[in-house]
Amino acid sequence: MKTLFNNWMLNRTLAIVAGVLGFFALFAGNPYPGATATINTKELAVLIQREADHVTVEELADWIIQGRSDYRLLDLRSEAEFQQYHIPTAVNVPPAALIDYPIARNENIILYSDGGIHAAQAWLLLKARKYRGAYVLKGGLEEWTEKILFPRIAENASPEERAAFEKRKEVSKFFGGSPQTGAAAEKASPQLAMPKLDMPAAPGGTPAGAPKKKKKEGC
């Protein structure tokens, strides 16, 4: 009889605790973070100074060629620009849609825009919302175009530079670009046609002839 009474008391106590906690939940607010956020300015400043906030176009090109899938590449430009050309594997997410875009906090996210301003701003927003793996593509699509799609080499390049350029040529061809050599490379020719979108294969299915031996370099 006594144990029965004790059990009843314990059950009642637990029920009251649950009821009280449930009641205070009414006023405790939303567990999901809202639109406001706080940032650790010092931490971000250190990240920026250590250049740990970005990846280079060469690194990204390597990852795409390897078919790595442990990152998400987000294109912050307008949809029209995205349709015209985008880096393979990228997804179009305008800055205003970024905050509600379904990405988990533990994913690696690489942001790019034309130059780098939008990407850097979006990086700050994601960092403020505790996305740990946010990175900016350094130099943005402009640098991608310049270094990966249409790499150039000067006439008076040293042998080392020439050797490095040979590798760049392969990468450029993989992405459907065209390396600029000789006299043509000397003068700036901005009217180069962007490659067609279906040229490079999606990650995973690495096409035959992809420069596989280049995997080791880069990052």
Add this chain to the structure above:
Amino acid sequence: MNAPFFKYGMFNDEVSLIVAFVIGIGFGFFLERAGFGGARKLVAQFYLNDLTVFKVMFTAIITAMVGLYYLSVLGIVDLSLVYVGTTYLMPQIVGGLVLGVGFVVGGYCPGTSCVAVATGRIDGLVTLFGIVVGISIFAETFSFIEEFYFSTDLGVLTLPQLLGLPYGLVVFLVVLMALGGFAGASWVEKKFGPKGIWSQS
């Protein structure tokens, strides 16, 4: 630092398996202590004379819910990283019925059948064997039912977003529902429960 630790890479796959093992043993231990290693206790739900399973499960649900809610409000747990499965309405209804029928017939659900095997119960072993056979059949015929399996996809749903209510209110309502459920269960047990000399447990 905040949880979930695994998704933030605080420990790797191997360590996560060890953690899962420890949690699994703990889970099994408490199931056994609650008497869930015996089919009679479990099946008593369906005869309405012992609703222990209902009470234990609902207690677990509100404990986890209230705990996760307050921990995330305090910023200790990142709720957006807690995995919520996708809702496939029709397949999940059918799957629930299959599981329910198996539960009534076999007397165990998958977890409790393992507990029953651990304590040497032969009916538990038979149920576990049935589970393995069922999994094999499912795996082998998956290509035929794949279309149905992924049909009526409603995406990831949570009660607050489905009902359009504030999160705290849903927590409160579920707690009320649980308390009402406990009171109702006690009443049902009194009405249908074992009496006199037939009382056991």
